[in-house]
Amino acid sequence: MSYRLLTWTGILFVAIALSAAGQTPKAKKSAMPHTPWGDPDLQGVWNDATSTPLQRPSDVGAKDILTDDEAAEFQAELAHNLSRDRRDGGADADVNRAYNEHWMDARRLKITADHRTALIVDPPDGRIPPLTPLSPERQKAAAARAASNARFNAGLPDRYQDMSLPVRCIIRTDSPPYLPTIYNNDFHIFQSPGFVVIAPEMIHSARVIPVDGRPHPGKNLHQWLGDSRGRWEGNTLVVETTNFRTDDGVIFQNADPETFRITERFTRTGADTLNYEFTVEDPKTWTKPWTARIPWSKVDPGEQMYEYACHEDNYDMVHFLSGAREREKKEAAK
Amino acid sequence: MKPILWAALVLPAVLAVRPASAHHAFAAEFDSKKPVKLRGTVTKMEWINPHAWIHIDVKKPDGATVDEWMIEAGSPNTLLRRGLTKDSLKIGTEILVEGYQSKDGSLRANGRDVTLPDGQTLFLGSSNPDAPGGDKTNPDKPRP
Numbered sequence: 316m317s318y319r320l321l322t323w324t325g326i327l328f329v330a331i332a333l334s335a336a337g338q339t340p341k342a343k344k345s346a347m348p349h350t351p352w353g354d355p356d357l358q359g360v361w362n363d364a365t366s367t368p369l370q371r372p373s374d375v376g377a378k379d380i381l382t383d384d385e386a387a388e389f390q391a392e393l394a395h396n397l398s399r400d401r402r403d404g405g406a407d408a409d410v411n412r413a414y415n416e417h418w419m420d421a422r423r424l425k426i427t428a429d430h431r432t433a434l435i436v437d438p439p440d441g442r443i444p445p446l447t448p449l450s451p452e453r454q455k456a457a458a459a460r461a462a463s464n465a466r467f468n469a470g471l472p473d474r475y476q477d478m479s480l481p482v483r484c485i486i487r488t489d490s491p492p493y494l495p496t497i498y499n500n501d502f503h504i505f506q507s508p509g510f511v512v513i514a515p516e517m518i519h520s521a522r523v524i525p526v527d528g529r530p531h532p533g534k535n536l537h538q539w540l541g542d543s544r545g546r547w548e549g550n551t552l553v554v555e556t557t558n559f560r561t562d563d564g565v566i567f568q569n570a571d572p573e574t575f576r577i578t579e580r581f582t583r584t585g586a587d588t589l590n591y592e593f594t595v596e597d598p599k600t601w602t603k604p605w606t607a608r609i610p611w612s613k614v615d616p617g618e619q620m621y622e623y624a625c626h627e628d629n630y631d632m633v634h635f636l637s638g639a640r641e642r643e644k645k646e647a648a649k
Numbered sequence: 650m651k652p653i654l655w656a657a658l659v660l661p662a663v664l665a666v667r668p669a670s671a672h673h674a675f676a677a678e679f680d681s682k683k684p685v686k687l688r689g690t691v692t693k694m695e696w697i698n699p700h701a702w703i704h705i706d707v708k709k710p711d712g713a714t715v716d717e718w719m720i721e722a723g724s725p726n727t728l729l730r731r732g733l734t735k736d737s738l739k740i741g742t743e744i745l746v747e748g749y750q751s752k753d754g755s756l757r758a759n760g761r762d763v764t765l766p767d768g769q770t771l772f773l774g775s776s777n778p779d780a781p782g783g784d785k786t787n788p789d790k791p792r793p
Binding site for chain 1: 675677680681682684696699721723725730731759761763
């Protein structure tokens with residue numbers, strides 16, 4: 316064997332060893348699916364329905380995780396309270412329940428698989444932290460909102476702003492943070508190099524999240540869904556969102572648009588499971604930041620996303636307002 | 650655990666999450682004083698999100714002419730998840746609908762309960778998602 320051959324063999328061995336070493340982290344990474352360009356793959360249609368309440372009910376005390384028996388009882392109680400098959404409360408309550416349980420997302424009657432008593436994981440008591448006292452200005456805004464709602468509920472809206480954003484078909488459950496609701500709890504995630512897009516079933520926005528490291532735009536650009544910037548931390552997609560519009564109801568729990576910030580973490584935990592975690596902070600609204608975690612699961616292959624038949628400027632606005640004026644006329648003629 | 654206490658504590662917490670039915674004020678649209686029970690044949694099914702519509706022809710008392718009713722239902726994904734497919738309500742299927750008529754007197758109602766010709770009712774009678782078809786004979790029975 317010549318020295319040359321030995322040298323080449325040596326180089327080859329070193330090269331194999333190096334490439335093997337180089338693959339170690341990659342091999343770990345590939346435990347979860349990745350896109351062809353190497354990002355963790357979160358794509359598909361996911362559902363976040365659960366009956367586990369956002370805040371821990373007072374009568375479970377400090378218990379954060381339930382035993383199997385306790386969990387069964389907890390789930391049954393929640394399902395009973397949420398059920399639309401109940402006939403108590405008379406016809407008025409019944410018509411408000413509208414449809415029986417068959418029409419509602421069955422997944423919303425089950426608690427999370429980990430048997431938690433609340434979606435909130437921080438603070439440890441599972442409750443939203445105490446609120447910061449509202450400034451006189453924001454107190455005034457809250458009172459104006461309450462008056463708007465009262466006019467709407469009485470069937471006497473004065474102006475289009477008396478109709479909330481969901482009623483106006485602008486945003487509904489597509490505004491972060493994503494929380495479970497009575498139906499249409501689906502989220503379709505798409506990815507392309509440098510971007511993640513989330514299309515919730517309600518209403519019809521596509522939330523485009525750059526993950527290419529670009530900075531947030533200037534403070535003056537305000538949007539219905541805020542301005543999101545994402546980055547990958549290992550297998551987790553971390554999304555930070557600010558710059559929400561200042562209209563009533565745009566921001567979760569009407570926090571202050573100047574100081575509100577939400578950080579969301581999407582981590583795939585299996586072929587059909589994903590952990591969605593969000594932290595909201597706004598020193599002008601809550602005394603400290605708080606975090607909730609909601610498990611998402613892939614929908615059955617037979618299910619699909621349906622277009623949401625609701626659009627801004629539909630006839631309802633005309634009907635709401637003209638109906639209110641008619642009522643006023645009738646009332647005045649009495 | 651005491652049911653009354655639970656209703657007081659849990660429900661507001663859950664409802665506070667989102668204005669669940671904010672988009673659709675059912676009491677504003679349907680009249681609790683106008684309960685209806687309609688037997689008719691399906692003429693059309695519209696899979697519209699979030700509220701599907703079932704069109705049925707209901708025979709008038711003369712037996713010769715029909716009233717065309719529209720029955721509002723839940724969201725398409727929910728219906729599919731429950732096993733209701735586009736083949737479940739084919740044109741010509743006879744169904745029994747119980748619900749409430751719209752306030753303006755038009756021939757529209759919400760589909761509180763819908764029964765299919767084979768007696769299968771779109772009413773589970775159970776709040777337990779794992780036990781479909783619970784106590785159908787006594788839907789008013791208090792649950793655990």
